[in-house]
Amino acid sequence: MNKPYKTFSCQIHFSLSFDKVMVKILIIGAGAAGIAAANRLSENRFTNFTILEAENRVGGRIYSVKFGNAFVDLGAEFCHGENIIYDLVRKYNLLKPTEMIFPQLCHSSKELVRQDIADELFKAFYTIYMAPKQENQSFGSYFDQKYREIVTAHFQDKSHCKGLALESFDLFKKWVTSYEGSFSWYTPTIVSDYQICKGNHLMTWQGNGCGSLLKVLTKKYPAIEDKIILNKEVTDIIWDQDEAVVKCQDGSRYTADHVIVTVSLGVLKEKHQSLFYPPLPNNKETIIRKLGMDSIHQIFFQFPRRWWPVSEFIGFSFLWDEEGMDDLKRNNADKFWVKDLIGLFCVDQNPNVLEAWFSGEFIPTIESLSEEIIIEGIMFVIEKFLKDRFVDIPRPNGFIRHNWYSNPHFRGGYSHQTIKSRESSTEIGMSEPNILAEPLCTSSGKPMVLFAGEATHPIYYSVLHGAIETGFREADRIIAYYK
Ligand SMILES: Cc1cc2nc3c(=O)[nH]c(=O)nc-3n(C[C@H](O)[C@H](O)[C@H](O)COP(=O)(O)OP(=O)(O)OC[C@H]3O[C@@H](n4cnc5c(N)ncnc54)[C@H](O)[C@@H]3O)c2cc1C
Incomplete structure (x- = not known):
């Protein structure tokens, strides 16, 4: 030209x-x-x-909205390490580091997973997830190959942990897809250019929003x-x-x-x-x-009162064993999307609010569901996993979310290399x-x-x-x- x-x-x-x-x-x-x-x-x-x-x-x-006692973030929520954001806001004292506590692991058999065992499972998962990798392959194929091998070696003298660790495979799949922002763990590559910043990886905005x-x-x-x-x-x-x-x-x-x-x-x-x-x-x-660029999905639920533990607690994560999953598929097929719920997590400065995190293939479906159907599904999970441990769990009386995937001005959560x-x-x-x-x-x-x-x-x-x-x-x- x-x-x-x-x-x-x-x-x-x-x-x-x-x-x-x-x-x-x-x-x-x-x-x-x-x-x-x-x-x-x-x-x-x-x-x-x-x-x-x-x-x-x-x-x-970035989408901060007043909800309950404070601001919640429907989009970006954490400052990941000592990066440019950290530098920009340092003098205003806006960020607070969070302690590295793992969520309470709830099993579909209603059996309580002891916190020390849950911690070990999460540590084993992060060891595999963070290990340096070389070959251009997907997380799915890498975990398919390595998970059983590493878990068996890691828990060789602890047969109970080993059983739980093998059952946790699907749960960790959800953690991977949530980190990658992908619907499937067979799409993102394990050898990406992404780098982690030093410092606390989960700094929050202390209820003021991002x-x-x-x-x-x-x-x-x-x-x-x-x-x-x-x-x-x-x-x-x-x-x-x-x-x-x-x-x-x-x-x-x-x-x-x-x-x-x-x-x-x-x-x-x-x-x-x-x-x-x-x-x-x-x-x-x-x-x-x-x-x-697929998506993840967060929903904030406000409850009339706090029914979950107060201290040393960041939230619940849900582990479905084979029987639980079969039962869900057979008897509650209309709620099958709840399998993509990673967990329910506490929210900064918002004592009566829990944040649900979803990742995986059902996100487009979840975005299309009404508030009523979503609340039905969440109550179903809460009752299935937690009813025996907490009494009189009330239904949420507040709900807020943003549909990133169906919004034509975003079409997803964040990008990943494939x-x-x-x-x-x-x-x-x-x-x-x-x-x-x-x-x-x-x-x-x-x-x-x-x-x-x-x-x-x-x-x-x-x-x-x-x-x-x-x-x-x-x-x-x-x-x-x-x-
Ligand atoms: C649910 C969720 C959780 C996240 N959590 C974190 C986190 O904890 N920590 C973190 O670091 N990051 C997080 N992220 C990622 C982070 O939010 C993004 O990386 C960042 O906000 C992207 O900013 P951007 O300016 O690149 O894009 P955007 O924020 O998407 O900005 C692009 C703008 O362009 C506008 N636009 C689109 N099309 C048009 C058009 N045709 N004409 C005019 N305007 C248009 C859009 O409306 C938008 O406002 C999260 C993202 C999501 C969705």
């Missing part, structure tokens, strides 16, 4: 390099990455930007809030002219020198073909197709997030469309601290272009 706009763009670049205010920037999405990009641009006096957000609220997959982070980010530059336009779903990004043209669902139209796209991988998967003109390059299209994406990235010679993050440039090198968002982070994809860093990175790319 050799179009006149390319030489024209070089002239613009030269003449505007001293006037940052003239550089027109559009940010698509007011999630963590979009707000971080706006923050960095403001800090460097690139103030001529607008954020177009499809939802009627700011935050994206939204506190957004407040910290926008507090320094309050003008950012005035630059966000809500209910603006972008449908077209036309980038082969000197100015990019962005069209929205409501018929409105914007132009810009640069567009920072922060929509989720799930949205890119579903819409990239209609969203970009010219279409995305082959490598990017391939990686979008092959990376994974066996197939690994194969393609090896062939291309670049890691998946780096391929995703490559900007679309004119032939003169002007980055017209830039990509931020969790899935574009080379080592912290899927998580909030990764999303923030990518927003900063793409703002810096624009700033560097004008230096």
Whole structure:
């Protein structure tokens, strides 16, 4: 392509390099990455930007809502280690480390699993999950091969633990799919680029919600809030002219020198073909197709009173033995989705609230179920596993959740690398997030469309601290272009 706009763009670049205010920037999405990009641009006096957000609220997959006595997080909930979030909020004392306690393990036979045994089972699971791995294979095939072998060796003198450990196979499958954000554990690869930050891995926002982070980010530059336009779903990004043209669902139209796209991988998967003109390059299209983004599901239940233990307790996790699972399938088929419940967990500063965590193939079904049916299912599990240990367990009188998978502006929870994406990235010679993050440039090198968002982070994809860093990175790319 050799179009006149390319030489024209070089002239613009030269003449505007001293006037940052003239550089027109559009940010698509007011999630963590979009707000971080706006923050960095403001800090460097690139103030001529607008954020177009499809939802009627700011935050994206940060979604803190007042529920019960405090804020609960329907999206990102924990700060995983001493990362950029930790640095950003350190002086405000917002984060609190949690102690590493494992949940109480409840067995479908109603037999109580002693806490020391439950702890050993969880430790054995984490040893396998965290062990360094080499071959590009799925968690499912790796666990299929290794689990029995490792469990047998680990519990060789403890036959009771060994039996429970073998029964826990399905439970740990759910923990893996929840960490990976996948419906199946046969999709994510065991040799991903993801890296863990040092420090406490489960820091909470002490009942103030993860939204506190957004407040910290926008507090320094309050003008950012005035630059966000809500209910603006972008449908077209036309980038082969000197100015990019962005069209929205409501018929409105914007132009810009640069567009920072922060929509989720799930949205890119579903819409990239209609969203970009010219279409995305082959490598990017391939990686979008092959990376994974399914979902997890959290539901908060408020009870009229706290009926679960108060101290040294983080929650219950549920272990179905073969008989329990057969019975569920045969006699309660309409509630079979409850098998994807990992557990019920306590919530910070919210004494009467329990948070249910689901992961696995039933999430699309669970998202479609009514509040009443969900409460029926949860009460069924509570009665099956816990009735003999707690008396007069009341029904919940409050319920809140967000359906990330069915929402067209997210289409899932967080991204993961898959066996197939690994194969393609090896062939291309670049890691998946780096391929995703490559900007679309004119032939003169002007980055017209830039990509931020969790899935574009080379080592912290899927998580909030990764999303923030990518927003900063793409703002810096624009700033560097004008230096
Ligand atoms: C249930 C859940 C629990 C999680 N827990 C944690 C956790 O504990 N710790 C952690 O670190 N991370 C967690 N995460 C992941 C974390 O929330 C994300 O990595 C991070 O918030 C992603 O931010 P982002 O800016 O990349 O994307 P998003 O937050 O998805 O932002 C993209 C924005 O683009 C908007 N958008 C989409 N399409 C369009 C369009 N066509 N036009 C205009 N706007 C559009 C969306 O509405 C959205 O606001 C969790 C995620 C979920 C869903």
